[in-house]
Structure formats: C-alpha cells, structure tokens
Amino acid sequence: MVRNAERRLILADAGVRVLAERGARGLTHRAVDAAAGTPRGTASNYFPSRDDLISALVDRIGERLLPGPDAVSSDGTRAPDRALFADYVRDVVRRLSADPHVSLALFELRLEAARRPSVAATLGAWRQRAFQDDVTFNDASGLPGGPTEIALLHYAIDGLMFDHLTAPLDTGLSVDAAVSALVDRILR
Helix, strand or coil: CCCCHHHHHHHHHHHHHHHHHHHHHHCCHHHHHHHHCCCCCHHHHHCCCHHHHHHHHHHHHHHHCCCCCCCCCCCCCCCCCHHHHHHHHHHHHHHHHHCHHHHHHHHHHHHHHCCCHHHHHHHHHHHHHHHHHHHHHHHHHCCCCCHHHHHHHHHHHHHHHHHHHCCCCCCCCCHHHHHHHHHHHHCC
16 A cells, blocks of 8 residues: 555544544554544554554644644744733643644543553653743743743643543633633742
8 A cells, every 4th residue: 555644644633533532542553544434454554553653643743733823923023021921821722722632632642651651752752842842932032931930831731721621620710811820820
C-alpha cells in the first residue's frame, strides 16, 4: 500500500478520537482502523508498533494545539501587560477547548505515561518543547512573568481543563473568570 500524508493524518485523528473515547486500553490498531473507516491493517501499516502509534498521536495533538493565525501575537501593537498575558492564556484555553477529544486524549496519554516509560519519554519531550515555546514567546513579547509563572500557569491550566472536561465543580466561576483570577494571582 502506498503511504500518504493525508491517510496518516486521518489515522492519527482517528487515534486521537479512540484514545479520548475509550482510553489507553481501547487504543488498538484495529480500533483506529474502524474509527478511520480504513481496511483492517492500515493503521499497523503506518504505525507498526503501539509506541509508533502513540508517538504519532503525540505529534498530531501537538499540531492540533498549535496557535492559529488569530492567536495572540507579540507584534508590538499592544503593551505587554497583564491583559495581554491573560489574552494569551485565554487563547491556550480556547485551543484546548476547541476539540475536547484532543485534550482528553492528551490527558489519557499523561495517565499512560505514569505507567509506561516509553510514553513518558515521548510525551515528556513534547511537553518540555511546548513549555519552552511559551517561555520564549513570553520573553520575546515582553509579557510579565518568567519561567516560574509560565510553569504555574501550565499547572493551573491543566487542572482547569481537566475539571472542565470531566466532572466539573459547580462553583459558578466561568472558565474565563478562572483564567482572569489565575493571571491576577500569579502575576502579583
């Protein structure tokens, strides 16, 4: 079978859905084939091992979470202040909320990473790059805060999104209000 990039993306997106809907135990080549509507054996042709499949899913999740053209930028037209920092955090939350399958799959991979060193290595490298990209953006744009504040926001956003996508607390606090409160408390 001829490999092509479009089919690889279709399979990876199907894998993200399977992982989000069925968890790590439900992530099989056969389940990915079924979700993608491809003949049995297609996923294993593109991703021969489970580690190859998981690596492809980490890459695809990363691609799908990249900022789009409408993302907060460091173009210099706005002052680097708390409001800009909060808008940046809101953009991250918006991307994580845009397709819940992506965030749920990411959480599933994080849980799997706690049990499988190979997943921890793959996912850990990706998360470290994402963190460093945020620190670099923050530094380049002149936004307040440094690596510690970015790490605290990562921790807080992870918890906020986990709560929002699973069994949310009924606090009356919207996601947007939570982001504002987080930024205010972290950037004192």
